Amino acid sequence: MEGEKKMENGRLIYRTPDIKDIASQFVDLARTHNWNDGKIEFLKDEEEILFKIVRAAGFCVRGVELGRLTIQDKFDVEGENGERKRVNILCPFKVRDIEGDDYIFATGWLDCILRLAVYGGMKRVEKESREKLIKAVSMEIEKSVPLESIMFTKDGDLLVEYPSQSYTSGNFPYFVEHVKDKNVLGPCVGLHDSCGGWIDFKKSSSICNEIVCRKCRKKAVFSNEIKTFGELRRQLELTLAFRQCVRDNNI
Known part of the structure; x- marks a missing residue:
């Protein structure tokens, strides 16, 4: 998992991010916008939250940027119909890997975690519901982190x-x-x-x-x-x- 590295007493200390804090920021962001509105204007801080949650989930990425990704429909194996399937259905951002290339799986994961957070988030919900969303998002972040070699x-x-x-x-x-x-x-x-x-x-x-x-x-x-x-x-x-x-x- 991506984290912060600091020198303390001559030693390099690796601090993992606070998953619940990142999940809280993300859920609040998800509840801020109507994501079906194609004219949303995003603040730099909001883009940073998307970047942070992808990194916390264990993906090695360079950044996020506005854009849609598509892949070939798995049912159109021969490509005869030219059918393409959208990777990020709700989230208008795509993810770039360390090399700067489109990162399909990370983009798909970001879209999934946003849709998870948005369910029930289009309207004002009680604190308990918000906490449940934060818990659900936190669990998916933890599940997504690969085993350390x-x-x-x-x-x-x-x-x-x-x-x-x-x-x-x-x-x-x-x-x-x-x-x-x-x-x-x-x-x-x-x-x-x-x-x-x-x-x-x-x-x-x-x-x-x-x-x-x-x-x-x-x-x-x-x-x-x-x-x-x-x-x-x-x-x-x-x-x-x-x-x-x-x-x-x-x-």
Whole structure:
């Protein structure tokens, strides 16, 4: 997740954004405009809120700007009918990726989160309803953040999350739910970023388990007490740091 980096006492401190605060700003913005009005004039601060929520959701982006994106209709596979489907149905903004190109999935996600926030937001609603919208938006932001990669060898090989699939259809086709640190390790835990091989989780011995890349066979061994992705990350960080210390000090 995008956040703020600051130096404190000589150390680089990474602070993640306050999701509820961003969700609150976004819901209030969603309730400010009639989004079906094509003549809305947006303030710079309002564009910044859209940018912040996309970043908070884990997308690496350069910015947002006015514009519509379309994709080929999935039912027109051969392109015979020339049918195009609009990505951002309600939101008039599209998202640019780090390279400055149109970011279709992030644009679709922004449109979905806006439509979620707008439901019930075209009229004045009670505080309780506003809080429910903020909670719903916050949950989708958290679900959208990808799993932080896990280094599993001294050479810097990374375990990364396998491509996620959208878990809804209909009104919110771009909402996804990524693997989280609290999730339990399953038979297949992700992909090896270097070679693209699938990484399996296996029993290594009576006291150890291992993760092994199917393609290049690189692996890491760890205690069988490790059950979740978060525990695996912390264990491997400690193991690799200890081994580096041993090498540096010729122990």
